[in-house]
Amino acid sequence: MTHIYNFSAGPAVLPKEVLAQAAAEMLDWHGSGMSVMEMSHRGPEFISIYKAAERDLRELLAVPDNYKILFMQGGGLSQNALIPLNLLGHKPDGATIDFIHTGSWSAKSIKEAGKYAKVNTAASSETALPPQAEWRLTPGAAYLHMCTNETIGGVEYQPDFNDPRLKDVTLVADMSSHILSRQIDVSKYGVIFAGAQKNIGPAGVTIVIIRDDLLGKALPICPSAFDFKLVADNDSMYNTPPTYGIYIAGLVFQWLKQQGGVAEMERRAEAKAKLLYDALDASDFYDTRVAPANRSRMNVPFYLKDESRNEAFLAGAKARGLLQLKGHKSVGGMRASIYNAMPIEGVQALVTYLNEFAANAVK
Amino acid sequence: MTHIYNFSAGPAVLPKEVLAQAAAEMLDWHGSGMSVMEMSHRGPEFISIYKAAERDLRELLAVPDNYKILFMQGGGLSQNALIPLNLLGHKPDGATIDFIHTGSWSAKSIKEAGKYAKVNTAASSETALPPQAEWRLTPGAAYLHMCTNETIGGVEYQPDFNDPRLKDVTLVADMSSHILSRQIDVSKYGVIFAGAQKNIGPAGVTIVIIRDDLLGKALPICPSAFDFKLVADNDSMYNTPPTYGIYIAGLVFQWLKQQGGVAEMERRAEAKAKLLYDALDASDFYDTRVAPANRSRMNVPFYLKDESRNEAFLAGAKARGLLQLKGHKSVGGMRASIYNAMPIEGVQALVTYLNEFAANAVK
Structure with a gap:
């Protein structure tokens, strides 16, 4: 094997121990005679894999009981549409979404959300986090969206949301490229989402962590396969989930726990x-x-x-x-x-x- | 290893040779020092995997040059929304979609499409294919949707679309559970789609084969990540594709060619x-x-x-x-x-x- 260090922004390097275990279990997971790829998502083997992954992620991020963890498809990019499609159903026409613009990913989120609501860029800078005191928030905004780590430009939040103006604001955070790399207080967020292919596992899995009370607010035009409430009510199996990717993510979560x-x-x-x-x-x-x-x-x-x-x-x-x-x-x-x-x-x-x-x- | 035969409806059995190759290459694909899971989707290694998969699928199904092959996320279920979201943009208000109802999957498609257009069930039977002569088609319908193999009920089309009424109708076919198991004339269809987890590879990859002239007709509310034209124009990399699943699908395509x-x-x-x-x-x-x-x-x-x-x-x-x-x-x-x-x-x-x-x- 060529010895390399892989600095890709994603899909990205995975723990060697995880890959070795996946290789060893490829043809026969735990004596089942099946590869994880071949398992029905409704069978006891995969259900056990799913539940362990969910439980370990909940433990790693100290996710409170009133939050659901969804394992979805579509990537972080799809969430730019799926978040407004899922959160705007309870708002009268004319809802506004606030955004903090800190680079390419938040810019994409702003553009996409504009299909579904009015958008307000409350602050903007691609080389430094705009000071919270200067954020021009919209009274009654549906929510405030931020990308807490900009993968391309390299601006990262040092989370500190003690601004009293944020007390009643629903925060939505795209944590794709730094989730699981720092301790966070999940209870400060309404929704956290992350594409897996940086710190979680293979491309094709998207994690959504959402507070219970935000479920059931989808617009009628939201595709059922991506309706957070349907996904939550069916333990991420409203449609067939990306089973093998969830298995690999679960192995990464175990590795993280072993590492401390x-x-x-x-x-x-x-x-x-x-x-x-x-x-x-x-x-x-x-x-x-x-x-x-x-x-x-x-x-x-x-x-x-x-x-x-x-x-x-x-x-x-x-x-x-x-x-x-x-x-x-x-x-x-x-x-x-x-x-x-x-x-x-x-x-x-x-x-x-x-x-x-x-x-x-x-x- | 327990010796078993796995009759799961999906995710389902995969060729042992494919799994063995995936295991052997897990930590080091072709001397790259990387797992396929760790490769940037923009790098030469993964691009070569992607292009081979696309080329082999095109060859296996004899897909004409005026059709694009998309590797998407979301599963077959998501296409129940994504097909109308992508095909109705050129229709005035009041478009109607015709459906043939042959079981659970076509029933789900009908229900979901009703969010975006008028739907007409042109024929219905869950135990036999309704005779084509009895289909009550809508003049000027946006397209005609059918599920050519009902995974749950077990009704399969023996494709024979020589009904002269179908000459100018855009056929959309959900072939999830029998794609690659029979020779088809792709040119008779406008769109063919299939979730991978039956005859193609792991769950989390969805194949869409679409005739060129049907691209660029998305409704404004279609999420960008699932806009067929954006996906097609970017070789399925508008957002990060499910790279490992595409790799496995590519190995299955190679296996299929080797088998005849x-x-x-x-x-x-x-x-x-x-x-x-x-x-x-x-x-x-x-x-x-x-x-x-x-x-x-x-x-x-x-x-x-x-x-x-x-x-x-x-x-x-x-x-x-x-x-x-x-x-x-x-x-x-x-x-x-x-x-x-x-x-x-x-x-x-x-x-x-x-x-x-x-x-x-x-x-």
């Missing part, structure tokens, strides 16, 4: 991010664009000051097995995604390369 | 179905309810005439490793799903058991 849970992931994320940002800050050769207080610990975009060296940088990285470092095409430059499953050794290898490439270029 | 393609699957399906129906017909102990000409070759529902023996029948089957034979709760009885990956030896084992159970019960 979200508190330990948070500690590691801070250590990994500090190592990388310190190296970037210490060099005149590289540049970052996000305000230090709002730098993502998961997705680290950076730029070579001399961008003519970009191709040489990427080729040298690839030769060392440091893969997928090219930045998103919409912003250019480089990006290192360092999710839970990225060991600190991978970040150390990247830092070593950053320093050597800079030193060699200066010669 | 769809013509060979059709031959095997006929042989397997004949073996099973002949045994049921020859016994006074069992009953079937679908007209012989419309019996599904994939999903074989049957009943013990003495239903008090149902539990004993299922327990005895399980003891022999014949799993998942219980019928759908909405219709009761038994059901044997015998998809492409079910070897004839599994059907032979079932027939042996059917005869022995009947003989022992009569004693």
Whole structure:
């Protein structure tokens, strides 16, 4: 096997232990004679897998009892439509949704929600989190949507929603790219959603965590397969769920618990991010664009000051097995995604390369 | 490993060779150092997997060049909404959709479509295909929807759309549970869709085959992630696709080609179905309810005439490793799903058991 470190923004690196277990169980899960892929979603084997995954995620994030956890299909992107389709049914015509715009993903959410309601961008910045005191909130808004970690631009919230104006606001958070990497107070949110393919498992699974009282408010035009209440009432089996992806997510949840849970992931994320940002800050050769207080610990975009060296940088990285470092095409430059499953050794290898490439270029 | 035959209606049995290859490649696909689950969907490795899957499916079904193949999320159930959301945009208010009702799945499609348009049930029967001459079609209907194999009730079309009234009608076919088991003339359809978890691969992948001229007709309320034109224009990567499921589907497509393609699957399906129906017909102990000409070759529902023996029948089957034979709760009885990956030896084992159970019960 080629030894590599995979810095992809998603689908992304998974724990080797999880992949090894999945390989070992592929043809025969626990003596059943079946692959998990072959199991009826209604059978006792898969039901046990599903229940364990749900229970472990609930434990990892300390999800209160009055929240449902849904395992859906469609990806984070689909939620940009499915959230308004599911939350606006109880509002009279003319509902407004507030948004905080912090980068590409919140921008997409704003555009899509505009199909279903009036939208108000309450604050906007792609390089720093707009101060909460400056958010121009709409009285009576249906909800306030934020992307708490912008995968492309690299702006991350340090959650602190003590603004008294937010006391009665329903917060909807897209946590796709940093869920399970920091402790959160779920009770401050109405809905949390996340595509799995960063910190949870394979692409094709979407997690929705929703407070009970927000169920049953779908617009009549919401497709039944994506109606949160129908999904919740049927334990995510209103339609056939993405069974194998849920199984892999469940193995990741077990791995997280074995590693020490979200508190330990948070500690590691801070250590990994500090190592990388310190190296970037210490060099005149590289540049970052996000305000230090709002730098993502998961997705680290950076730029070579001399961008003519970009191709040489990427080729040298690839030769060392440091893969997928090219930045998103919409912003250019480089990006290192360092999710839970990225060991600190991978970040150390990247830092070593950053320093050597800079030193060699200066010669 | 327990030796079993898995008669689940879906998720369902997969070829052992496919599972073995997936296990062997789990931690390192082709020397890349990555699992397929860890690959960026934009990277050259996954793009090559995607293109091969698309090409092989196109070859297997002889899909003409003026049709796009989409790999989506959401399951067949979601298409009950996504088809009208994608096809009605060019119709003035008051569009009507015609349906042929042949069982549970077409019934669900009719109900869901009613959210978006007027619906007309042009013909209805759950035990036989209504004769085409008796279909009460709506002049100027947006399209005609049919479920060409009812997974629960077991009614299957023998495609023959030579009715001259259908010449200018856009046919939409839900082929979820018999796609790739018979040769079809794709050019007779406007849209073909199928959830993967019967004859294609794992749950969480949905195939849509759509004629070019039907793209770009979405209603404004159609979620972008499920807009067929956006999906088609972005090679199924408008949002992150279910990459691992597509990889498994691709392995199944390769297996199908190695086995002799769809013509060979059709031959095997006929042989397997004949073996099973002949045994049921020859016994006074069992009953079937679908007209012989419309019996599904994939999903074989049957009943013990003495239903008090149902539990004993299922327990005895399980003891022999014949799993998942219980019928759908909405219709009761038994059901044997015998998809492409079910070897004839599994059907032979079932027939042996059917005869022995009947003989022992009569004693």
